[in-house]
Amino acid sequence: MNCQVVQENLTFYLYDELGAEERAAVEAHLGACTTCARAAAELRRLRALLDQRALPEPSPELLVRCRQALEEALDREAASWRALVRSWFVVPPGVSALRVTTALTILLLGFSLGWTLRPRAGSPATPAGRAESAPWVGADLANLRISGISQVAPDPQTGAVRITMDAERQVTLEGSLDDPRIREVMLYAANRYNNPGIRRDTLEVLRDQGDNPTVREALLYALRYDANAGVRLEAVEAVQGIAWDPDVREALLGALRTDDNPGVRAAVVNVLIEHADDEMLPVLEELASTDRSPYVRMKCARAARERAQN
Amino acid sequence: MDGACLELIHRVPGANPQLDALEERALIRQAQRGDRGAFEQLVRKYEGSVLRLALQVVRSEEEAKDLYQESFLKIYRALGRFRFESRFSTWVYRVVMNVCLDHLRRAGTRREVQAPAPAAGSDPEPVEFFQTVAEERPELDPERALQGKEVGRRIRAALARLSPRERLVFELKHYQGMKLRAIGEYCGTSEQTVKNCLFRATQKLRAELKEIV
Ligand SMILES: [Zn+2]
Numbered sequence: 001m002n003c004q005v006v007q008e009n010l011t012f013y014l015y016d017e018l019g020a021e022e023r024a025a026v027e028a029h030l031g032a033c034t035t036c037a038r039a040a041a042e043l044r045r046l047r048a049l050l051d052q053r054a055l056p057e058p059s060p061e062l063l064v065r066c067r068q069a070l071e072e073a074l075d076r077e078a079a080s081w082r083a084l085v086r087s088w089f090v091v092p093p094g095v096s097a098l099r100v101t102t103a104l105t106i107l108l109l110g111f112s113l114g115w116t117l118r119p120r121a122g123s124p125a126t127p128a129g130r131a132e133s134a135p136w137v138g139a140d141l142a143n144l145r146i147s148g149i150s151q152v153a154p155d156p157q158t159g160a161v162r163i164t165m166d167a168e169r170q171v172t173l174e175g176s177l178d179d180p181r182i183r184e185v186m187l188y189a190a191n192r193y194n195n196p197g198i199r200r201d202t203l204e205v206l207r208d209q210g211d212n213p214t215v216r217e218a219l220l221y222a223l224r225y226d227a228n229a230g231v232r233l234e235a236v237e238a239v240q241g242i243a244w245d246p247d248v249r250e251a252l253l254g255a256l257r258t259d260d261n262p263g264v265r266a267a268v269v270n271v272l273i274e275h276a277d278d279e280m281l282p283v284l285e286e287l288a289s290t291d292r293s294p295y296v297r298m299k300c301a302r303a304a305r306e307r308a309q310n
Numbered sequence: 311m312d313g314a315c316l317e318l319i320h321r322v323p324g325a326n327p328q329l330d331a332l333e334e335r336a337l338i339r340q341a342q343r344g345d346r347g348a349f350e351q352l353v354r355k356y357e358g359s360v361l362r363l364a365l366q367v368v369r370s371e372e373e374a375k376d377l378y379q380e381s382f383l384k385i386y387r388a389l390g391r392f393r394f395e396s397r398f399s400t401w402v403y404r405v406v407m408n409v410c411l412d413h414l415r416r417a418g419t420r421r422e423v424q425a426p427a428p429a430a431g432s433d434p435e436p437v438e439f440f441q442t443v444a445e446e447r448p449e450l451d452p453e454r455a456l457q458g459k460e461v462g463r464r465i466r467a468a469l470a471r472l473s474p475r476e477r478l479v480f481e482l483k484h485y486q487g488m489k490l491r492a493i494g495e496y497c498g499t500s501e502q503t504v505k506n507c508l509f510r511a512t513q514k515l516r517a518e519l520k521e522i523v
Contacts, residue, residue, distance in 0.1 A: 012505065015483060017505070042523060043516070046512070046515060046519065049465070049523055050515065050519075052458065053465040054458075056366075057362075058365060058374075059371075062374065065375055066357065066361060067357070069375055069378070069379045070353065070378065070382050073383050
């Protein structure tokens with residue numbers, strides 16, 4: 001080994017990254033060449049100097065904070081679109097992605113049309129001229145960064161629901177409301193999604209599903225907590241269609257007392273009139289004089305009067 | 311390569327006792343089916359070395375926490391695609407390395423924007439850079455402590471001048487004692503590339519620190 005080769009290898013020699021042969025050659029050279037020996041000594045001093053840097057030890061407090069932050073992030077993750085789509089398209093262990101693909105019959109419709117994903121088995125007809133479809137496996141889809149939902153539309157002819165989402169490409173999920181996975185996406189859209197228009201559309205689709213306990217819960221949730229008055233209004237309308245029970249009654253009375261939108265409160269009174277009972281009477285009478293909106297006061301007064309007459 | 315990782319884990323306070331391979335495999339499968347508890351056990355195994363590396367490359371505990379969270383969130387999201395074709399530890403560290411590299415790249419851009427390279431002869435340390443990093447252990451001798459602090463400051467400034475990849479390779483090699491081959495696997499590059507990185511990093515550090523070596 002000549003001096004140049006040795007000096008190029010000094011770093012690796014000192015970091016113990018040379019093979020036995022090279023190592024021996026370097027050592028032999030260092031024993032005979034003062035120039036290279038000096039270079040090696042300098043590198044050793046550099047190493048020793050760098051060792052003086054104090055490495056911060058993770059403190060137990062930091063570890064706890066990290067774990068907590070991660071846990072919160074995982075919670076958010078579990079409630080995200082990504083998680084929903086993943087739960088839909090997750091490839092069960094032991095099942096090949098290909099089989100899942102066949103079961104879902106994923107179909108590429110073209111660039112602007114986005115994807116149609118049919119969760120039902122069977123092969124829908126491929127529109128002529130758009131047949132250059134490479135099936136998309138679930139794993140890829142689960143990785144989409146879904147940025148929004150652009151449409152939730154029922155198909156009156158088939159009874160299927162089409163959910164169009166904006167991702168890196170547009171994605172459409174299509175399926176029957178009987179399909180629990182479709183319902184899951186819908187419920188998510190109804191309660192969590194941050195576009196009120198979509199939440200309202202979703203509720204509208206869900207209205208006919210009020211017998212389903214989860215749907216029913218989603219409707220009441222929207223009625224109580226949705227930030228958008230239009231969505232709450234839609235929820236009030238939808239609640240009309242579901243079986244009357246104490247939960248519904250409580251949710252409606254709660255909305256009547258606390259909803260800050262007079263339109264929503266007025267709609268609530270309309271529903272309550274149909275189900276008014278004696279216990280409700282004092283509430284209606286009270287609100288007939290205290291509600292901030294004259295219109296709602298009037299409606300409450302009329303409802304109370306009607307109830308009192310029956 | 312595993313030797314290096316395990317050694318790191320042993321140094322972590324409160325870390326989980328290491329899982330054997332079979333146990334880990336079972337946990338991965340459970341986690342892939344959505345079992346959060348299983349995922350958290352996997353996190354416990356790797357969090358110590360992840361956090362230690364994070365603290366080495368960032369400016370503050372807060373940022374280290376972000377790296378920790380980002381790393382494990384990425385692992386969580388990608389876990390379904392882990393097919394047991396490589397070692398799980400390699401797969402995990404690959405994600406972590408990418409998160410760290412991204413961070414170093416972003417930090418580099420930020421620093422360029424905030425603080426243009428100082429003119430020759432002026433103080434070479436980017437002022438805001440290490441202010442919030444955990445301070446060195448207090449020394450009894452105040453003069454030595456002062457000296458130690460100064461040296462530490464110079465070292466960190468020199469490290470901060472390495473390219474993101476050189477920095478990461480150097481941190482892993484010098485401070486964590488990993489083998490270059492393992493580093494290559496973790497960074498998804500060849501051993502030769504890693505070798506070149508280590509060589510360049512050492513050259514740069516020697517130039518930066520020649521006055522105090
Ligand atoms: Zn020589």
